[in-house]
Amino acid sequence: MPSITPLPGTCAPDAVDAWHATVVRAHRHDLPGVPEPHRAETAARMRVPAPRSEQVLLRSAAPAFAGVAAVRLFTDPANREVARLCRLTVDPEHRRRGHGVALLAAVRATCEAAGRRTVTALVDADGPGAAFGRAHGFHLALPLTGYVLDLPDVVPPADAAAPGAGPDQAAELPPGHTLTTWDGPVPPRHAAAFAEVRRAMAQAPTGRRAERPPDWDVAAVRELATVCRRRGQSLRTVAIIAPDGAVAAYTEVVLPTSDAPRARQSDTGVAPAHRGRGLGRAVQWHMVRLLRAHHPELRQLVAVVADENAPARAVAAALGYRVERRLGLFEARVEDLPAAPGTAGRAG
Known part of the structure; x- marks a missing residue:
């Protein structure tokens, strides 16, 4: 079995270059037609862990960086026994030589050392990652779909043709409701209400899976913005404020770099008391207007939606999102993953 080596969190530039080269070669092979990640985005993710998490980076030793893996160890109480396999990638030239299984065995050892019992992974449902995962202990826990919105081509849907309903004007709001936007951290006057709606x-639908949503308090909301800033990303939020000061609806978009052609819709939500009034679509139309006005370099906005989340899928269709690829959140018991030779457990 190939040897696996951990990487320090403060990765040297040459290590980032080698890691990114492996990621890009695999991306071009597995996802032709999908824009590849920017090096700055790869470096940011390698050096700055996600909110409320620690991170372990692993690579094949020989050839160096033939395969790479990133493990997220949640630190919030609800997910103390869960890890997320954020990446397991093998260079196409070095596949079927044991690098993937060796990396997965190292992931198992990492999880066991941290007291984790379950590991999850978001992968393309029809790609080699899904087949590899199923062959080594993973099962599909939550079907998802990746959508993309072509920003230059956006036009208002037929049922939103009234003045103010398209992407270049804010949709009409219920009486007393107002639109607001912010970049980065939530303003103090909205912090508590924003945490409440989060x-x-x-x-929202999560399927039967071990990984639980974070406990969204004010500190967690602010930490997300801090992580984006440390990664060099821009976090932009559009919200609708109800007359009583509650956040009735919101949408967030992450711009990975200043010149990236794609932005990612991080989250969209409508408070239960305000659903059924078109507010989810309103905040997203307003976000489209802002992105087109202030970020002309952006060509596409991408989003991931659970297949069972019918309201979110309906909004995506109304805005003009198209399906790009099928995804899945896969899950495995750590004890079912391949074990390194000479250790207890099922051999890979």
């Missing part, structure tokens, strides 16, 4: 959105 907690409510934790009830």
